[in-house]
Amino acid sequence: xxxxxxxxxxxxxxxxxxxxxxxxxxxxxxxxxxxxxxxxxxxxxxxxxxxxxxxxxxxxxxxxxxxxxxxxxxxxxxxxxxxxxxxxxxxxxxxxxxxxxxxxxxxxxxxxxxxxxxxxxxxxxxxxxxxxxxxxxxxxxxxxxxxxxxxxxxxxxxxxxxxxxxxxxxxxxxxxxxxxxxxxxxxxxxxxxxxxxxxxxxxxxxxxxxxxxxxxxxxxxxxxxxxxxxxxxxxxxxxxxxxxxxxxxxxxxxxxxxxxxxxxxxxxxxxxxxxxxxxxxxxxxxxxxxxxxxxxxxxxxxxxxxxxxxxxxxxxxxxxxxxxxxxxxxxxxxxxxxxxxxxxxxxxxxxxxxxxxxxxxxxxxxxxxxxxxxxxxxxxxxxxxxxxxxxxxxxxxxxxxxxxxxxxxxxxxxxxxxxxxxxxxxxxxxxxxxxxxxxxxxxxxxxxxxxxxxxxxxxxxxxxxxxxxxxxxxxxxxxxxxxxxxxxxxxxxxxxxxxxxxxxxxxxxxxxxxxxxxxxxxxxxxxxxxxxxxxxxxxxxxxxxxxxxxxxxxxxxxxxxxxxxxxxxxxxxxxxxxxxxxxxxxxxxxxxxxxxxxxxxxxxxxxxxxxxxxxxxxxxxxxxxxxxxxxxxxxxxxxxxxxxxxxxxxxxxxxxxxxxxxxxxxxxxxxxxxxxxxxxxxxxxxxxxxxxxxxxxxxxxxxxxxxxxxxxxxxxxxxxxxxxxxxxxxxxxxxxxxxxxxxxxxxxxxxxxxxxxxxxxxxxxxxxxxxxxxxxxxxxxxxxxxxxxxxxxxxxxxxxxxxxxxxxxxxxxxxxxxxxxxxxxxxxxxxxxxxxxxxxxxxxx
DNA sequence: GTTAACGTGTCG
DNA sequence: CGACACGTTAAC
Numbered sequence: 001x002x003x004x005x006x007x008x009x010x011x012x013x014x015x016x017x018x019x020x021x022x023x024x025x026x027x028x029x030x031x032x033x034x035x036x037x038x039x040x041x042x043x044x045x046x047x048x049x050x051x052x053x054x055x056x057x058x059x060x061x062x063x064x065x066x067x068x069x070x071x072x073x074x075x076x077x078x079x080x081x082x083x084x085x086x087x088x089x090x091x092x093x094x095x096x097x098x099x100x101x102x103x104x105x106x107x108x109x110x111x112x113x114x115x116x117x118x119x120x121x122x123x124x125x126x127x128x129x130x131x132x133x134x135x136x137x138x139x140x141x142x143x144x145x146x147x148x149x150x151x152x153x154x155x156x157x158x159x160x161x162x163x164x165x166x167x168x169x170x171x172x173x174x175x176x177x178x179x180x181x182x183x184x185x186x187x188x189x190x191x192x193x194x195x196x197x198x199x200x201x202x203x204x205x206x207x208x209x210x211x212x213x214x215x216x217x218x219x220x221x222x223x224x225x226x227x228x229x230x231x232x233x234x235x236x237x238x239x240x241x242x243x244x245x246x247x248x249x250x251x252x253x254x255x256x257x258x259x260x261x262x263x264x265x266x267x268x269x270x271x272x273x274x275x276x277x278x279x280x281x282x283x284x285x286x287x288x289x290x291x292x293x294x295x296x297x298x299x300x301x302x303x304x305x306x307x308x309x310x311x312x313x314x315x316x317x318x319x320x321x322x323x324x325x326x327x328x329x330x331x332x333x334x335x336x337x338x339x340x341x342x343x344x345x346x347x348x349x350x351x352x353x354x355x356x357x358x359x360x361x362x363x364x365x366x367x368x369x370x371x372x373x374x375x376x377x378x379x380x381x382x383x384x385x386x387x388x389x390x391x392x393x394x395x396x397x398x399x400x401x402x403x404x405x406x407x408x409x410x411x412x413x414x415x416x417x418x419x420x421x422x423x424x425x426x427x428x429x430x431x432x433x434x435x436x437x438x439x440x441x442x443x444x445x446x447x448x449x450x451x452x453x454x455x456x457x458x459x460x461x462x463x464x465x466x467x468x469x470x471x472x473x474x475x476x477x478x479x480x481x482x483x484x485x486x487x488x489x490x491x492x493x494x495x496x497x498x499x500x501x502x503x504x505x506x507x508x509x510x511x512x513x514x515x516x517x518x519x520x521x522x523x524x525x526x527x528x529x530x531x532x533x534x535x536x537x538x539x540x541x542x543x544x545x546x547x548x549x550x551x552x553x554x555x556x557x558x559x560x561x562x563x564x565x566x567x568x569x570x571x572x573x574x575x576x577x578x579x580x581x582x583x584x585x586x587x588x589x590x591x592x593x594x595x596x597x598x599x600x601x602x603x604x605x606x607x608x609x610x611x612x613x614x615x616x617x618x619x620x621x622x623x624x625x626x627x628x629x630x631x632x633x634x635x636x637x638x639x640x641x642x643x644x645x646x647x648x649x650x651x652x653x654x655x656x657x658x659x660x661x662x663x664x665x666x667x668x669x670x671x672x673x674x675x676x677x678x679x680x681x682x683x684x685x686x687x688x689x690x691x692x693x694x695x696x697x698x699x700x701x702x703x704x705x706x707x708x709x710x711x712x713x714x715x716x717x718x719x720x721x722x723x724x725x726x727x728x729x730x731x732x733x734x735x736x737x738x739x740x741x742x743x744x745x746x747x748x749x750x751x752x753x754x755x756x757x758x759x760x761x762x763x764x765x766x767x768x769x770x771x772x773x774x775x776x777x778x779x780x781x782x783x784x785x786x787x788x789x790x791x792x793x794x795x796x797x798x799x800x801x802x803x804x805x806x807x808x809x810x811x812x813x814x815x816x817x818x819x820x821x822x823x824x825x826x827x828x829x830x831x832x833x834x835x836x837x838x839x840x841x842x843x844x845x
Numbered sequence: 846g847t848t849a850a851c852g853t854g855t856c857g
Numbered sequence: 858c859g860a861c862a863c864g865t866t867a868a869c
Contacts (some may be wrong), residue, residue, distance in 0.1 A: 013851055013866055032860090037849095045862055049850055058851090061867055 012091070012098060014058035016049075017118065021056070028052045057118050060098060063631075064089055068103035069651065070628035073119070077655060092123035099123065567610050583611060590617055615641055624648035624671065629656055638663045648695065649674035657682035664688070671695035673736065677702045683728075684709050691729055697738035697761065704745040707737075711753035727753030736761040738791070743767045747775035755782040763793040763816065770801045777808040784809050791816040798822060806831075 016023045027034050031051035036042035049055075065072050066089055075088035086102035093114065101111070110127055114120040570578035571586065581589075590598060590612055598617060602609040618640035623629060629652040637645065637660060645664065647657070648671045657672070657679055667688055672680050673695045680699050696702065696710075711727040729735075732754055737746070738761050746768070750757060760776075760783075762768060773792070777784045787809050792798055793816045800823055806815050815831045817823055 015851080015867055016849095033850095036861090046860090047850055047863070048861095063867080 012061055012064050012096070014117075015061050016055035017057045017059045018055075019057075022053050023055050025053060057116075059118050060089055060091060064091075064098050065628075065630060066100045066103050067097050068099050068105075070630060071100070071651065072631065073100070074653065077653065088119055090119050090121045090123065092126055093120060094122050094126040097123060097125075567614075568607050571605075571607050586611055587614060587616070590614070593617075595621070613640065618642050620644040620646070620669075622646040623650055624673075626650050629653075634660055641666055643667065644669035644671075644693075646671040646695075647675065648672065648697075651675075652679055654679045654682040658686060661686040661688055666690055669693035669695075671736075672699065673697035673738075674699070676700040677706055681706065681709070687728065689731060691732055693734040693736075694729060694732050695736040696740065697736045699740065702740050702742075704742055704749070707742065707746055708749050711749050713753075729754065731756060733757060733786075734759040734761075737765060738762065739764040741765075741767060744769055744771040744775065747772040751775055751778075751781045751783055756786055757783050758786050758811075759789040760787060761791040762795060763791045764795070766794070766796050768792075768795055769797045770799055770805065773798065773802040773805045777805045779808075785811060787811060788813045790814070792820060793817065794819040796821045800824065800827060803827065 018024075027037070027040075027050040029035075029040050029050075033046055033048040034040050034042075034050045036044060036046040036048070038044040060073075062072070073087065073089040075084035078084055078087055087100055089098050090101055090111070090113075091098045092111075098119075104124060111124040112122040112127055114122070567583065569583045571581065571583075572578055586608075590601065593601065595618070598612045602612040619642055621637055621640060621642040621644070623633065623637075624646045625648065626633070627650070629647070629650050634656060641664065643666065645660075645667055652660075652672075652675060657675075661667070661670075661683065665688065668690055670688070670691060670693065672683070674697070677699050678701070680696065680702070696707075711729060713727045713730075730753060733756050735750070735754060735757055742762075742765050744767075750760070762772070775781065776787065776790075788811050790806070790809070790812065792802070796819075798817070798820045802817075803823075806812060817831060818828050820828050
């Protein structure tokens, strides 16, 4: 549905980085945008940020996710630059698609990285297809808007707006100008706005239908970013070419100028403030004329135009070049387009694995509530959104943008090579603009609303707890406004990003990537040759303003506690009266709905939204096989505090899992089957004393040593008690280890650390032998009395000898010995012991 | 719900 | 082409 559109393709507005100097400074109060602000006594109509506060490195909103895998940027979880790059989200200036380079399916692809804007590039796909951002040549990374325009945040190589006056003076100029206007409008109060609105709307609509200019441009666009924009009919680079598309170009040009001007202001400011700009990677604006699209050099020239010092020195330039070269080389080596193929196959395998999964995650036994369809947890609107997304993608293993329901990106960009039609794009863009109509957005809104609902009280479980430093990310704004130097911004940022790990004390345990990501990361491509025109490829000199590390989404996602106020007991109707059915009755109805349906209900009205969030309706949450676990999903889980959580076969990361587990202290059942050990290892640092069921079936790469790590009590505990008492999961009564590559060593761990185990699933563990059964049932083993169910199906090394051993289990009710090929056919069965007295090994029954 | 401000349309 | 206006989005 439309929901998918919320993903890639659709343009995403960027937001300030909050870290650059511009962001950190306070409003000047003097520029005309400031003067327009209400707080400075203005009418507040312009709604623009202070000229001196124009962010120099606008970032993707933290809600941005990869078009392909649906996950957020994860660059902060790896160390090497290459990895960081391939795991960060990159937004294409041409197709607007946001994707992890590592998720790209294109082989040998080459992308052009925009050094000036964080997470910005011309994706390999577009580049390969010869699409170029109009400004192609300059490589400044201007992003093409839906209508072919260039976003304001794109830097340009235009000659510096020298003509413009510095901020102060400018404001004056503009002021007067605007003044007139304002007067006109202010006097007739409404006339102005009204008139405009009407017109605007109509026109906007029209515009949206307009055929893509970009298309045209693209078609003739000479391609490579280096190529001078001139030739292309499209919006040549900043210099507006007098072509038919002029109007748009002009607009962009215009905007670019504005941009440049703003930047100039900043630069000036900065120069003033800090004598030496460390990041002086720029060449003067005047110099970096986009018009000189000559090869990489030309492009380079433009780069510097970025937010940096107006004055540059040759040495600085040299440094730049060197850096560029260096980066080129590195990236070329990396062949940054992560290996698509391998990824695909991995995913497929995963899917297959899912199919054969024996220990189903489906067996939802926490009966308590009426049966409900699970799948697709949807928490708030958000979850719904993500759920929707994953649902969609799930059926199609290789998450190709094409497959996804996203028209725009797919057409323009999908992995499918020859796609050209940008037609979809435009329409898409429009939709984006009308965002509100998009399901995804709606969902978000819903959630937001709900959150808002519940907020107030205090954002409790927000991940920042844990560290002492994370106090107050919220005050930033006020700080800013009061003029206090928000020096804390940086720290608050970083603290936020570390909070998660800190809280689990696992900060250092660098979270590895799991699932599909691992495949990517693993791809060892290192053929420099891949990148043809290296010079223009992957240029990635350190951004003038170091792009602020994107905080992991989830960390910034607030998880608010349920509202303090009691839930309404009745449903208010428009008429003013209340619906005859009180809350309790409604809840009974809701109990019969699937989680998905509940999410739909949550969008009906606020009251229903709250009711549907009732924990009783969400005792079990099943996210199994959701291709990606998104921050909203995580917070949705936390809010619902399920008793049973199924994360089987998801790509949840270690960090996410840690974050989650540490906030689900009441969790009784956890299923992480099919997840990579690199993620599951998060449990080694978690504490879930209540856990009763742990499903580790088919955890990828899980070994005996891992199990030990998992079950053994924390080191400090051990030393404290001298001897390890119970392990971390000592209260677990049901453990599923199906399909793992474990040996008999494992049995000793179980005996030692899981004394209360009643149900043990060792099916498909091909390496275990009778020794395991012996250990489990030995006189010294507490399990010999506790075990009631033992699954040894498919344990091909188990022999007849285990049968007498099993008899030693006093409480054993069933033993599954099917597919144990060393047993006689007769013995290969599901042995059951209905009542204690009959507990005899029924080899033949 | 509120605030900041981005992105784009419109006017002069 | 610059300035202004404002719907919409992001963050809180």
